[in-house]
Amino acid sequence: MKYTNNELISMYKTMVLGRIYDDVLWEENQKGRLYSMFHFSTGQEAIGTAAAHALRENEPFMPSHRCRPLHLHRLDIYKYLAEQVGIKDGYNMGISGDPHLTLLDKGFIPNPGVLGQGCPIATGFAFALKYMKTGKAMVQLMGDGTYNQGAVYEAMNWAVVQKLPIVYVVENNAFAMTTTQDVYVGTEALSDRAKGLGMDSITVNGNDILAMREIMDIALDRARISSTPTMIEAVTYRRQGHFAGDTADYRDKSFHEQMLLKHPDPILNYEKVLIQRNILTQDEMDIIKVETRKMITGACDMVYEKMQNPANKPSIQDIIKPEFTYASPMEGLI
Amino acid sequence: MSKMLYMSAMAQAVQEEMEADKNIVYMGEDIGKFGGTFFKNGLFPIYGKERVIEMPIAENLIVAAALGMATAGMRPICELMYADFISLAFDPICNEAPKIRFQSAGKASAPMTLISFQGTIDGSGSVHSQCVEAWIANVPGLKLVVPSIASDAKGLLKTAIRDNDPVVYLTHKSVMYINGDVPDGEYTIPFGKARVAREGRDVTIVAWQRCYMVAMEAAQELEEEFGISVEVIDPRTLIPLDKATILESVKKTGRFLVVHDAPKKYGVGGEIASMVAEEAYHDLKSAPLRLGAPSIPIPFFKLEEQVIVSKQQIKEAVKKLVNE
Ligand SMILES: Cc1ncc(C[n+]2csc(CCOP(=O)(O)OP(=O)(O)O)c2C)c(N)n1
Ligand SMILES: [Mg+2]
Numbered sequence: 001m002k003y004t005n006n007e008l009i010s011m012y013k014t015m016v017l018g019r020i021y022d023d024v025l026w027e028e029n030q031k032g033r034l035y036s037m038f039h040f041s042t043g044q045e046a047i048g049t050a051a052a053h054a055l056r057e058n059e060p061f062m063p064s065h066r067c068r069p070l071h072l073h074r075l076d077i078y079k080y081l082a083e084q085v086g087i088k089d090g091y092n093m094g095i096s097g098d099p100h101l102t103l104l105d106k107g108f109i110p111n112p113g114v115l116g117q118g119c120p121i122a123t124g125f126a127f128a129l130k131y132m133k134t135g136k137a138m139v140q141l142m143g144d145g146t147y148n149q150g151a152v153y154e155a156m157n158w159a160v161v162q163k164l165p166i167v168y169v170v171e172n173n174a175f176a177m178t179t180t181q182d183v184y185v186g187t188e189a190l191s192d193r194a195k196g197l198g199m200d201s202i203t204v205n206g207n208d209i210l211a212m213r214e215i216m217d218i219a220l221d222r223a224r225i226s227s228t229p230t231m232i233e234a235v236t237y238r239r240q241g242h243f244a245g246d247t248a249d250y251r252d253k254s255f256h257e258q259m260l261l262k263h264p265d266p267i268l269n270y271e272k273v274l275i276q277r278n279i280l281t282q283d284e285m286d287i288i289k290v291e292t293r294k295m296i297t298g299a300c301d302m303v304y305e306k307m308q309n310p311a312n313k314p315s316i317q318d319i320i321k322p323e324f325t326y327a328s329p330m331e332g333l334i
Numbered sequence: 335m336s337k338m339l340y341m342s343a344m345a346q347a348v349q350e351e352m353e354a355d356k357n358i359v360y361m362g363e364d365i366g367k368f369g370g371t372f373f374k375n376g377l378f379p380i381y382g383k384e385r386v387i388e389m390p391i392a393e394n395l396i397v398a399a400a401l402g403m404a405t406a407g408m409r410p411i412c413e414l415m416y417a418d419f420i421s422l423a424f425d426p427i428c429n430e431a432p433k434i435r436f437q438s439a440g441k442a443s444a445p446m447t448l449i450s451f452q453g454t455i456d457g458s459g460s461v462h463s464q465c466v467e468a469w470i471a472n473v474p475g476l477k478l479v480v481p482s483i484a485s486d487a488k489g490l491l492k493t494a495i496r497d498n499d500p501v502v503y504l505t506h507k508s509v510m511y512i513n514g515d516v517p518d519g520e521y522t523i524p525f526g527k528a529r530v531a532r533e534g535r536d537v538t539i540v541a542w543q544r545c546y547m548v549a550m551e552a553a554q555e556l557e558e559e560f561g562i563s564v565e566v567i568d569p570r571t572l573i574p575l576d577k578a579t580i581l582e583s584v585k586k587t588g589r590f591l592v593v594h595d596a597p598k599k600y601g602v603g604g605e606i607a608s609m610v611a612e613e614a615y616h617d618l619k620s621a622p623l624r625l626g627a628p629s630i631p632i633p634f635f636k637l638e639e640q641v642i643v644s645k646q647q648i649k650e651a652v653k654k655l656v657n658e
Contacts, residue, residue: 112425112429128407131408326475333526
């Protein structure tokens with residue numbers, strides 16, 4: 001086995017953190033306590049977790065709007081949650097929220113809310129990693145709907161031409177908002193398209209954390225050592241609506257049931273492996289879950305309490321600061 | 335001081351900056367062996383393909399990749415062959431680059447320069463001739479530079495490259511091949527400082543690039559033919575805009591005209607004229623005037639001359655202001 005027990009447990013904890021965070025936010029949303037434009041990655045945790053753990057701590061990534069474990073892995077839960085609901089304690093004072101989280105010092109390249117447009121930006125970032133001889137590689141994640149934007153192919157083509165140290169991960173979760181792939185996919189596999197550009201690519205079971213982690217390691221090492229880009233299609237399934245308020249009434253019932261069977265829960269999958277290999281017992285895993293939940297609900301309570309005091313929300317004076325818009329503010333700019 | 339083309343002054347600026355900072359690269363189409371379409375930058379023989387990155391015909395990629403490089407700590411310069419093609423790169427330049435600083439609450443920046451070539455020169459038709467200042471000017475977080483003469487082309491480009499914000503540097507194909515005196519070596523011009531190109535007492539004209547050239551000719555003829563004394567101000571940068579110099583001039587003349595190539599309707603001239611109306615109301619002897627193109631696409635070949643502002647139009651507008 002390639003990975004130490006500690007590493008295997010650590011990955012489990014990241015997956016559980018992602019899952020329970022989204023579960024708790026869902027509950028908070030239902031209660032009407034904490035709400036925002038939450039996109040849940042429930043059922044897709046293996047993908048973000050594999051990326052989070054395969055990347056070195058100082059290596060950058062551009063997340064998609066749906067990869068909670070990757071978001072949480074490097075961050076303080078309280079400050080992240082505060083950012084999501086728009087109070088001053090957030091990483092960016094609540095200005096960016098989680099969709100536009102701009103935290104370059106922690107390796108977060110902001111993900112443009114305009115789908116697909118992050119791909120050429122991430123690719124330019126990868127160019128810089130190579131140009132500046134950093135020896136680093138990076139990851140960009142996007143959804144299977146996003147993967148149809150033209151900008152993606154301009155960028156991936158150039159990454160091949162320039163031999164850039166980047167791994168593109170497409171989370172194929174069978175949905176783009178309300179649409180299914182009969183609307184937007186014409187190829188057999190999404191990874192086929194990358195091959196057409198001359199990029200090595202592969203389709204992987206995105207609900208199998210160990211398979212995902214292994215392929216991420218290989219791809220990132222190729223990027224680090226020989227500066228070669230890779231495209232990974234991670235097959236998974238979006239188990240819930242598109243965002244917190246979406247009840248997914250448009251979803252075909254039998255299709256949904258079929259897909260749930262075809263793509264079993266990645267955490268349950270992994271738990272079986274951990275038990276089978278005597279790495280964790282069910283009790284130990286239950287304790288991890290209880291503690292994780294306690295930590296997250298604790299952060300929620302703190303944030304909720306802070307929100308009650310209007311002084312903790314940024315005012316227009318707090319955010320109209322010229323230095324937030326321009327490097328050297330001067331007359332005539334704002 | 336040396337006499338050189340506006341375009342060569344730009345090339346000098348880029349070469350000097352690239353010499354000084356290894357993190358500057360130059361990206362664009364047909365800039366390898368060919369050396370550039372409108373702008374012969376002279377860079378490829380010096381820096382080769384490592385720093386002169388000849389790009390595929392993928393305008394969104396060119397600007398977005400530059401943005402990625404800028405956020406990673408480089409200082410890229412990217413070029414689009416025609417300013418009209420900014421439409422293809424609208425997302426990175428208008429939606430992404432100018433938001434980086436804000437959405438990091440002031441912590442991150444995108445120090446990149448986008449150079450492009452706007453305006454009419456040879457009758458290239460509706461999508462190779464437009465002036466696009468207004469497309470850019472409504473986006474907070476961008477700076478917008480519009481040099482009219484060779485020395486400004488150099489001084490402002492050096493400032494643009496060193497600036498820590500995304501800068502759109504729009505040059506105009508009708509002024510790029512005109513000679514001017516350009517200071518040698520280190521020479522920068524701060525943003526937000528307009529140039530009073532001609533002093534006058536009766537009317538203030540704000541104009542840049544091709545319209546600036548035409549306004550200067552018109553001003554000369556108005557003086558000679560009618561004894562009307564016109565002050566011509568070249569704003570040099572539209573964001574930031576040097577309001578003080580413009581208002582100072584209007585205080586003296588009491589009459590204001592802004593002229594540009596782009597359509598008058600919703601053009602940047604509207605912004606400058608309203609600023610004057612709001613802030614210099616009591617100095618004004620007549621309502622501020624605007625001149626621009628009619629709201630139609632630019633027709634092909636010689637017909638373009640029918641659409642862009644003429645010397646005659648400027649002279650008539652000035653006379654109207656004076657006679658009111
Ligand atoms: C350019 C653009 N078009 C549309 C949207 C609205 N939108 C947000 S998420 C989404 C679906 C994305 O699907 P996919 O890429 O498969 O990611 P998933 O949500 O399935 O993870 C859409 C259409 C957008 N943000 N940007
Ligand atoms: Mg999807």
